[in-house]
Amino acid sequence: MWQAQNKVSFFPFTFRDFFIFIGIFTCAVELCILLRMADSSDGFASPVFVLAVLLISRFTNGYLFGTLAAILSVIGVNYIFTYPYWEFNFTLAGYPLTFLTMLGVSLVTCTMTTKIKQQERLRVEGEKEKMRANLLRSVSHDIRTPLTSIVGATSTLLETEGLSQEEQRALLEDARNEAQWLIRVVENLLSITRMGDTRTQLSKVPEAAEEILGETARKFHKRFPAIQVAVSVPDELLLVPMDAILIEQVLSNLLENAATHGQTVTQIRLSVQREEAYARFSIQDNGCGIPPKELPQLFDGTFKRSETPSGDGKRNMGIGLSVCMAIVRAHGGTMEAKNLSRGAEFSFRLPLSEKESQAL
Known part of the structure; x- marks a missing residue:
């Protein structure tokens, strides 16, 4: 059950991630345009887009938008920011190696950041599972002992004749105190279960x-x-x-x-x-x-x-x-x-x- 709940989707799509991807990638394109207006050289585009891939991978979930950013970055650098501009040119000296290297670096960056986030989520879930397991181990004794006291007090009241009012009152007070303790234990159980439910928002x-x-x-x-x-x-x-x-x-x-x-x-x-x-x-x-x-x-x-x-x-x-x-x-x-x-x-x-x- 726990493993099923933590199955990771590698290519999830959400509008939040989509808008993050559009925002960061658009900023990278605009920055490269400004840099090209200020400097005629073409070497600045690759590191800018690698940084964009890193940021997109960091702030989105799964591989979808990071991979998409990596592919579009390679295309964008060739088509927009490499001479001749606004057209593809696959005949440039060293182009295949240069841009395959950039694509590889981008994909590795995307994969690493995605795996780090997945490992962090699994670590958090593991801590929650450990906390729940520790709670269950601890609470077994906490519940059993007051229940035994309640049963003992009520059995004494039912089975023992001739008890004075003071003795009866003392037994009833003991049973009430144990019941109150049980209520607080149950409240703690409900609270910690609520804290461990990722769907619950405070x-x-x-x-x-x-x-x-x-x-x-x-x-x-x-x-x-x-x-x-x-x-x-x-x-x-x-x-x-x-x-x-x-x-x-x-x-x-x-x-x-x-x-x-x-x-x-x-x-x-x-x-x-x-x-x-x-x-x-x-x-x-x-x-x-x-x-x-x-x-x-x-x-x-x-x-x-x-x-x-x-x-x-x-x-x-x-x-x-x-x-x-x-x-x-x-x-x-x-x-x-x-x-x-x-x-x-x-x-x-x-x-x-x-x-x-x-x-x-």
Whole structure:
């Protein structure tokens, strides 16, 4: 299935590629005309058209327009820019070798640039496939463990007589907490699947960053009332192009990781600020920090803590962080984590314009 989805068409046609081909080739012709008006020599045309073939191959898909540009370049140099002008002349000394060499160079350039782009696409698809495979391996335990706890709690309620109201309430609360954990795992699964779907386009709308932070902090406080969350936003209104639901999920995952894995966390600072053409979101806690050896693999989806305070292996933060990274990258942003003098900081940057998003 994966191989079928990644079958490459060598001669695809799109109007976008067609207009790119027409634009670049027309510019090459006009440039050669201007150069011939300024200089009577004929040697400039070949390198100009080779450059045109390179650019067309780089910015179009497949071999179609690159090959077409190479053939038309050889014809154009002979017919327009080699004496006698505006007619073919195959009797020139060295012509067959010269122009066959140019055609060969043009076709090789076209082939190399096309293969490089194909390899890059395959590399990206391979990374997505690896991320999905790591996710499936990691999530099997994350789903099985809370389900076992839910079944155990409900079985105890059904099969054990004489339980006090306090005991019944404790079992029901455990079942509810495990169910909430399952919901968050499923949300992460859906999000990372969406990030891996090349047909899915994010719907980014300018959102007020302070509203996103305020809503995220409010929801977090309901689940972790013992942890104080300080929200810091700039004085001026900061509008950030984003999919608000996905960015809220990123912030929620990071806040939950701080509360769950910081061990001694009592305060979290949630902030956003403008950094040139980007908005930088930051989550700082006063917990135990991140072991240095674990920092390099936090975001790759393979990370699992070997120990947790409760000894419960299901409290894994690798999946949540790989989802966060996938969402931020889909927005054209970057993400990082580091230790502070006390506690840890997770931060990510989102571009404030589509131009910066494409540059990253």
